[in-house]
Amino acid sequence: DIQMTQSPSSLSASVGDRVTVSCRASQMISSYLNWYQQRPGKAPKLLIYAASNVQSGVPSRFSGSGSGTDFTLTISSLQPEDFAVYFCQQSYRLPPTFGPGTKVDVK
Amino acid sequence: QVQLVQSGTEVRKPGASVKVSCKASGYTFIKYDIHWVRQATGQGLEWMGWMNPKIGQTGYAQTFQGRLTITRNTSISTIYMELSSLRSEDTAVYYCARALRVGELSFDYWGQGTQVTGSS
Numbered sequence: 001d002i003q004m005t006q007s008p009s010s011l012s013a014s015v016g017d018r019v020t021v022s023c024r025a026s027q028m029i030s031s032y033l034n035w036y037q038q039r040p041g042k043a044p045k046l047l048i049y050a051a052s053n054v055q056s057g058v059p060s061r062f063s064g065s066g067s068g069t070d071f072t073l074t075i076s077s078l079q080p081e082d083f084a085v086y087f088c089q090q091s092y093r094l095p096p097t098f099g100p101g102t103k104v105d106v107k
Numbered sequence: 108q109v110q111l112v113q114s115g116t117e118v119r120k121p122g123a124s125v126k127v128s129c130k131a132s133g134y135t136f137i138k139y140d141i142h143w144v145r146q147a148t149g150q151g152l153e154w155m156g157w158m159n160p161k162i163g164q165t166g167y168a169q170t171f172q173g174r175l176t177i178t179r180n181t182s183i184s185t186i187y188m189e190l191s192s193l194r195s196e197d198t199a200v201y202y203c204a205r206a207l208r209v210g211e212l213s214f215d216y217w218g219q220g221t222q223v224t225g226s227s
Binding site: 032034036043044045046049050055087089090091092093094095096097098099100101 | 142151152153154166168169202204207211212213214215217218219220
């Protein structure tokens with residue numbers, strides 16, 4: 001199975017901050033990388049698919065980049081509703097695997 | 108609008124089975140694969156398996172081979188996930204999720220989650 005790692009595991013930020021979350025795959029996955037946001041008690045929500053495509057309805061402050069093994073999720077200006085856990089996930093091959101998550105909380 | 112609505116909380120004794128349903132609406136049921144993902148409290152996301160509702164093809168994670176069965180009832184646009192020989196480690200929230208496109212492993216719509224507790 002392809003292993004996914006994320007860094008940092010948690011970060012503290014303020015509203016308006018630029019936030020960056022990193023994800024690394026254990027092998028090359030081209031651009032088959034997705035990002036999800038999960039708020040407490042809720043199901044994950046797809047933010048970014050295929051590394052850099054913003055899902056319909058997702059605010060433009062979210063962006064994704066990278067290919068191969070290293071990927072980045074960027075929130076350009078953090079909003080109150082963005083305090084949540086963010087997961088990356090490879091969709092290159094079965095089984096799809098998720099990173100351990102990055103918790104973004106209030107500084 | 109697309110919705111996946113799951114059945115409610117389940118409590119089972121170790122060794123028992125549990126069956127969770129996922130009813131789809133707002134789109135053509137047979138056109139999109141459905142996957143199952145679980146999450147133990149405070150933990151990450153673990154993929155379990157999938158089904159192509161049009162042809163009934165399924166695939167399961169190695170971890171669950173022999174214990175997991177995914178079925179469907181196309182007349183009511185519902186997918187079922189049955190996990191047998193439950194153990195305490197199976198206590199988790201179980202989600203169904205729709206694939207973004209046929210054959211893809213990106214998930215654009217998720218059910219609300221079903222809490223399954225394995226406890227004596």
